[in-house]
Amino acid sequence: MNSQADFASALLSSEAICPAGLCSSNGADPASRFAVYRNNVQSSLINALSAAYPVVAQLVGQTFFNAMARLYVQDFPPRSPLLNDYGQDLADFIQGFAPAAALPYLADVARLERLRVEAYHAADAVPLQPAQLLAAMNQPDHLGQLCLQLHPSLRTLHSRFAVVSLWAAHQSDAAWPAFDLHQSQHALVLRNALDVEVIAVDLGAMTFIDALRNHWPLEVAAAYALDAQAGFDLGQCLGLLLAHGALIDLQPHQKA
Incomplete structure (x- = not known):
């Protein structure tokens, strides 16, 4: 065997290649034993993708998904020991995958499902108590x-x-509610206690949340949101974030 790199490459290859130098302790054919191991490795990675992207798999069917995932596995080896x-x-692979071109929304469904995986495994934090925010709002000179x-x-x-809406429709066997698939949506994904929640919010709320993520103070974030959507309701948005445990602290803005 030339190297570990050769072995790893052969495991994910689309061709049934057995690395040179392999031998079997019991005299069995090394190529046949390697083929079994290779199939197990690729199947494990495909199963991991299927578990992480269940709605994508439902949208295209398991056979199509497995074939697409196999091509992905062969071109994109794992970069982390964490499955x-x-x-x-x-x-991004789906975005450029020609056989899926008839489903232009498929890549964004995959992005949504990846965010759910990330949210599930993210660090924990104690949510901000409503009384803390209320106390801050009672000091309007400093609130902004x-x-x-x-x-x-x-x-x-x-x-x-x-x-x-498309993701939510796949979470039960109930009849799908009516919605326009080609209507843009803004998704908020977070873990509330032990549950990962997916919430559709309007443009103003999304702009406000993104501004908070960029560490802008409240008055600047609210101004961005009002520029994006004239009807933005700051109180309603803060109430939504509090109700879902999305806020964990408030601190005075530190100017550069």
Whole structure:
């Protein structure tokens, strides 16, 4: 065998190649034993992708998904020993995968499902108590300069398609509610206690949340949100974030 790199490459190859130099302790054919091991490795990675992207698999069917995942596995080996990390760029692969071109929303569904995996494994944090925010709001002279810290699991996604509604429709066997698949949606993803939640929010709320993620103080984040959507309701948005445990701290803005 030439090297570990040759062995690893052969494991993910689309061709049934047995690395040179392999031998079997019991005299069995090394090529046949390696083929079994190779198949197990690729199947394990495909199964991991299927578990991480269940709605994508449902949208295209398991046979199509497995074939697509096998091609992905052969071109994109794992970069981490953690199986949960595998498939981080599957959405980009789908975006350029010609056989899936008839489903232009598929890549964004994959992005949404990846954010759910990330949120599930993100660090934990104690949510901000409503009384703490209420106390800050009772000091209007300082309120605008406060920075609100978001939960480590919080993620956002902007999509040209109704991916939140599409994802939600696959979470039960109930009849799908009516929705326009080609209506853009903004997704808020976070872990609330032990549950990963996916919430559709309007453009103003998404702009506000993204500004908070960029560490802008409250007054600047609210201004960005109002520029994006004239009807942005700051109180309603803060209430949503509090109700879902998305806020964990508030601190005075530190000017550079």
